[in-house]
Amino acid sequence: MSFPEDFRLISYLSRLEHAVRFPLSSSYPESMSIDTLFELAGKEHRAPFMQTMLDYPPLRGTPELLEAIAATYRQVTPRQVISFAGADEAIYASFQMLLEPGDHAVVITPNYQSLESVPMSRCDVTGVALDENNDWALDTAKVRAALRANTKVLVINFPHNPTGALISREQLNELIEICRERGIWIFSDEVYRLTEFDPADRLPQLADVYERGISLNVTSKAYGLPGLRIGWVACQDDVWMQKLERMKQYLSICNSMPGEFLTTLALNARAPILERVMERSRSQLAALTAFLARYPDRFSLAVPKAGVLAFPRYTGPEGAEVFATRLVEEAGVMVIPSVTYASELNPVSEDFLRIGFGRANLDQALAEMGKWLDKQ
Numbered sequence: 001m002s003f004p005e006d007f008r009l010i011s012y013l014s015r016l017e018h019a020v021r022f023p024l025s026s027s028y029p030e031s032m033s034i035d036t037l038f039e040l041a042g043k044e045h046r047a048p049f050m051q052t053m054l055d056y057p058p059l060r061g062t063p064e065l066l067e068a069i070a071a072t073y074r075q076v077t078p079r080q081v082i083s084f085a086g087a088d089e090a091i092y093a094s095f096q097m098l099l100e101p102g103d104h105a106v107v108i109t110p111n112y113q114s115l116e117s118v119p120m121s122r123c124d125v126t127g128v129a130l131d132e133n134n135d136w137a138l139d140t141a142k143v144r145a146a147l148r149a150n151t152k153v154l155v156i157n158f159p160h161n162p163t164g165a166l167i168s169r170e171q172l173n174e175l176i177e178i179c180r181e182r183g184i185w186i187f188s189d190e191v192y193r194l195t196e197f198d199p200a201d202r203l204p205q206l207a208d209v210y211e212r213g214i215s216l217n218v219t220s221k222a223y224g225l226p227g228l229r230i231g232w233v234a235c236q237d238d239v240w241m242q243k244l245e246r247m248k249q250y251l252s253i254c255n256s257m258p259g260e261f262l263t264t265l266a267l268n269a270r271a272p273i274l275e276r277v278m279e280r281s282r283s284q285l286a287a288l289t290a291f292l293a294r295y296p297d298r299f300s301l302a303v304p305k306a307g308v309l310a311f312p313r314y315t316g317p318e319g320a321e322v323f324a325t326r327l328v329e330e331a332g333v334m335v336i337p338s339v340t341y342a343s344e345l346n347p348v349s350e351d352f353l354r355i356g357f358g359r360a361n362l363d364q365a366l367a368e369m370g371k372w373l374d375k376q
């Protein structure tokens with residue numbers, strides 16, 4: 001594979017997301033203005049923000065930011081955190097520092113493409129498919145069977161993009177035990193954590209419960225603040241974190257100071273910010289589910305357990321890709337066909353559609369889509 005190959009999902013989004021009337025496919029919830037953030041976090045922070053010097057912050061992040069991030073974990077200290085320019089930079093940097101030729105990685109399919117293509121640019125990779133006929137369940141026996149003597153990392157992403165699937169706490173424990181026995185790292189993309197509709201489904205963060213667990217997070221999803229572009233990695237292994245720091249020296253080096261200030265503010269005032277997102281997500285998932293149920297011969301949905309993405313199977317005669325193209329061209333409503341989630345490792349069915357339900361204009365987008373569907 002030549003790297004970087006086209007990031008199919010990002011290409012699709014870049015071509016259409018800002019050009020269509022109803023981008024009904026966003027992976028993030030409705031955002032908020034800086035004004036609203038100050039209202040939620042406390043207006044007394046406004047003056048210090050305006051007086052912030054536009055210096056380079058420290059490479060790993062300001063002490064305030066690292067402390068605010070560490071406070072979201074149970075075991076992790078500020079010294080065990082490195083901030084990045086979004087989760088995407090952290091994914092790239094982490095696999096550069098984890099994997100080399102001769103290693104082997106195991107990743108879940110379907111996936112957020114960089115979770116497979118960056119490892120594939122470094123070493124051999126085996127994909128383990130979630131079961132599309134069983135609510136996207138993971139069979140841990142398949143993970144076990146995929147491991148080799150040189151397996152260095154298992155890459156997981158729960159809550160999962162694009163299905164909203166989760167594994168149980170018992171399954172997570174089993175994965176940790178399998179990996180611990182063999183000294184395998186677990187890279188855990190947790191960007192949708194804290195968006196679970198039932199809090200009892202919430203998994204612990206890997207960096208809290210496994211000494212070789214690497215937790216990835218970002219402000220984009222649960223907090224609904226993608227424009228801050230601050231992500232982070234947490235891991236208890238100080239030696240590996242020093243290696244990761246070295247990689248960042250060659251990438252962004254450090255983040256933007258306003259981004260770090262506002263992220264610190266958001267994390268320290270996270271309860272109302274998270275609740276705001278969840279309140280909308282809960283009611284909008286109900287609205288979307290009711291909408292899809294009106295067209296039983298077109299859509300069949302395994303209801304997501306978390307996140308702001310639904311991934312229904314499209315059962316209409318023309319197939320998901322043609323449907324998505326006609327819907328955007330004729331009604332200005334953009335959903336994403338699952339062909340954009342194609343994997344080099346396993347076949348991914350092209351029969352699914354990614355529909356985002358976190359944005360404020362969901363009702364209008366569904367009304368538009370309904371009008372169009374009713375004319376077909």
Ligand SMILES: Cc1ncc(COP(=O)(O)O)c(C=O)c1O
Pocket residue numbers: 027085086087088089112157161189191218220226231
């Ligand atoms: C599972 C997953 N990981 C990582 C990212 C990257 O997050 P960001 O674009 O905020 O860096 C995304 C974005 O959609 C995602 O869905």
